[in-house]
Amino acid sequence: MALMVFNKQSIAEDIPTGFHGYERDALFALKIGFNNSLLNRNWTGLMCYMNDTPYWQGIQCLNGRVTGILLENMMLNGEIETDALYNLTELSILSFNNNSISGNLMDFTKNQKLRKLDLSGNYFHGDIPSSLLSLNFLESLQLQDNNLTGSIPGFNRSILEEFNVSYNNLSGEIPETGVLQSFSLSSYVGNENLCGPPITTFCTTRNDLSQSNNGSSGDKTNNSPRLAAVLIVVNAIVLVVILFLFIIYCKKYKKLEKEFKSKNVLPKEEEHDSTIRNRIHEGEKGKLVFMEKNGIKFELDDLLKASAQGLGKGTFGNCYKAMLEVGPIVVVKRLRDLKPLSSEEFVRHVKAIAGQEHPNLLPLLAYFYSKDEKLFFYRFAENGNVYNQIHGGRGTRERVPFRWSSRLAVARGVARALEHLHLNTRSQNTAPHGNLKSSNVLLDENEEILVTDFGLSSLIALPIAVQRMISYKTPEYQSHKQISKKSDIWSYGCLLLELLTAQVPAQSAPPGTDGVDLCRWVHRAVREEWTAEIFDPEIAVQKGANQGMLRLLQIGIKCCDKSPEKRPEIAEVVAEVEVINVPGDLEDEEYPYSWIDRSQTDDSLSATPLVVIADDQRR
Structure with missing residues (x-):
């Protein structure tokens, strides 16, 4: 029994x-x-x-x-x-x-x-x-x-x-x-x-030593003491030479250090552009170059003394929060998987990135260049990124609701930043940002919206970019291996749908987090007339937000069109987002779901069962 x-x-x-x-x-x-x-x-x-x-x-x-x-x-x-x-x-x-x-x-x-x-x-x-x-x-x-x-x-x-x-x-x-x-x-x-292969270090075995020690007469006993004495003398000479070179190096280093201090290594602001090339030309030793005029300044020694905290692994390298003893908190981004660029090419691309100045773009403060290390330095955004604002702490008492007015501010700030990038990029066959997602949108201490990680496609090796960047996950790249400015529009549409639904997009889901095909899911919701169910409850219950949410949803649907030609231009997107009212500007209205244009949805989409991600999976 x-x-x-x-x-x-x-x-x-x-x-x-x-x-x-x-x-x-x-x-x-x-x-x-x-x-x-x-x-x-x-x-x-x-x-x-x-x-x-x-x-x-x-x-x-x-x-x-x-x-x-x-x-x-x-x-x-x-x-x-x-x-x-x-x-x-x-x-x-x-x-x-x-x-x-x-x-x-x-x-x-x-x-x-x-x-x-x-x-x-x-x-x-x-x-x-x-x-x-x-x-x-x-x-x-x-x-x-x-x-x-x-x-x-x-x-x-x-x-x-x-x-x-x-x-x-x-x-x-x-x-x-x-x-x-x-x-x-x-x-x-x-x-x-x-x-041993595939590395270049040769393996020396006992058998090799035995063979090398054997003389022509084969008398190993007689030759071993003689060989040992020779090896001792050679080793002593090598050590003396190394010590001599080290002493010379130390003397020259101290002399150069005194010269640099007496001449003031950091250039004046008006000399900034003209001296970048000269300073980078010393690349083998590594140089810290400041890009922002009238900005903060610090030395490499200050960074070495600063307490650091890992912020996680980004798309193209690890990020660290460095707290200087004197001065602001800075974020250090270590760049990995770069194209094989010369120092001049690297500087040219970095200057192009730093030249993109806009209130909604996170400025590049400085960069460090050496043969083995490339670093970017940014200001630290006190209020983190939008991904954590939307998904962090779901289902817990620590959760701080992300209100409709804040989400609309994100939509507006990102649209303005994209418009600036698009207007200042001549080529139509590139995505000016290339990696737009909620984790690359930051909020500073004043709740200002700052877009980061723009322009890095010019530095990153293509095979790595194809694997990791959002612009290479668009429908047009999947089908025709093409990207364009409209690829950024598609990424922006996905961001809008994430803001509205609080679902994690599949193309930008962090490791260990399952995402959903947001464009496909929202298309189906509109086509089958259950639009009310897709909005995040945190904003759906807010009085006065109904009409604005639906207008932003309409913009997101248009931006996510499979065909790049049918997506709006960024100037049109900015104009439409700017006219959306925040709560209090409009009287509360009932949800006018018939306002959504269902002709824009893809009727060919499969009617597979909807998969809704649980809150705990969206942290």
């Missing part, structure tokens, strides 16, 4: 209801180890709701089972037990990218369905576990920027398409398997004790 009860319990547990106790226990153990406030609030109850709908932040589900964990850029710390993943047998994607997690890497013996593993940007140490060799479906392995030691296991499954162990403390010869030899040098750099 007891056996029958046990069997019934086992069967019940396998039913895909969204509750598997052993999986939840494993996730709870991770939560306790991380002790992160967001996870502590969000990881409660069921993690998989109605089979495939994930209920927890960063969790993916299929048939009620946990198939993915994506907790990236969350400043997580603590250690993970090596057996932490034993009960997550359906796991196919795991990413803890860019956190501060330490400890040994986990044992992946039980995770035979794992396809993508990204543990980069943490403090993991110890060996790379051999259990990874048993994963038959592993396509991507990212372990860079950790403190791993030991040798590289002999991965040799052709399905492994992405592999990176750079910037660790690995040692020994890189295995000569076909797979590992197929990856470029960038997958292995930053490991001083690695040797």
Whole structure:
């Protein structure tokens, strides 16, 4: 009888209801180890709701089972037990990218369905576990920027398409398997004790030393002391030369430093443009160049002394908040994946970006250029970005409502900024902004709207831009590999729909967050006459906002048209947004849903069931 009860319990547990106790226990153990406030609030109850709908932040589900964990850029710390993943047998994607997690890497013996593993940007140490060799479906392995030691296991499954162990403390010869030899040098750099192809460091074996020590007579015993003496003399000479060069370098450096201080390295404002080229020409040492006239000034030493806080990984590199001892708070953006530009080309593109001056564009304060490091410096926006204003803290007491007047101000400010960028860009075959999304729209301490990350497509390598920039996710690029100024109009339309619905657009959803095809969803809502249901309740209940919300929805629908030719020009968009009234300017009206022009919706759209994202997924 007891056996029958046990069997019934086992069967019940396998039913895909969204509750598997052993999986939840494993996730709870991770939560306790991380002790992160967001996870502590969000990881409660069921993690998989109605089979495939994930209920927890960063969790993916299929048939009620946990198939993915994506907790990236969350400043997580603590250690993970090596057996932490034993009960997550359906796991196919795991990413803890860019956190501060330490400890040994986990044992992946039980995770035979794992396809993508990204543990980069943490403090993991110890060996790379051999259990990874048993994963038959592993396509991507990212372990860079950790403190791993030991040798590289002999991965040799052709399905492994992405592999990176750079910037660790690995040692020994890189295995000569076909797979590992197929990856470029960038997958292995930053490991001083690695040797053998594809890196250039030659591996010296005991056998090689033995052969080199053998003389023509083959008398190893007689030649060894003589060879040892020669090696000692050579090493001593090399050390003396290195010491001599170091002394010369120090003397010259101190002399140059005194000259720079006596001559005042920072140029006067009127000399700014003429001296940029000269200062950048010293690029190998690196120079900090200020772009804003009458703006703030600081030295590199000030930055080195400043306390810094990670703001997360942006589209093209990590961002940091630097609090100078004297002066304002600045944001430092480290640029990665750039085109192979010369210093003169880089300066020309940066000057073009800095030359875009408008009250609704975040100005570039300065940049730092050296051979290995490129940095942008901006003012810090006290009130964060619009994405967090719309989605942050949903379902919690800490949530601060984002009112209709504030959302309309965002729509107006972004439209004005886009108009300026479009008027100052001659080419029609480029998107002047290129990466417009809610996380790139900031609010300063005065609630002013500031658009950032514009013009970076001129600096970023095309393959990276295609993967990450919003303009390359437009319908015209997906179908004809073309972008234009109208690509920015499409991105602006998606932003308007996000402001109105509080849904996360699929093309700009952060890692670990599911998005929805907003243009398609709104088209369907209008066509099927349930428009009232799409508006965010935070603004739908505001008196006087009804007419304005519908007018902004109409503009968003036109901007999101699949055909670039049918989208309005930016000047027309600005004119239409400017005439929308804020609450109090109009008497409250009933929702005139018939005002929406349904002829603009795409009747060919599939009538698939609507997927509404839960509040907890939109944080």
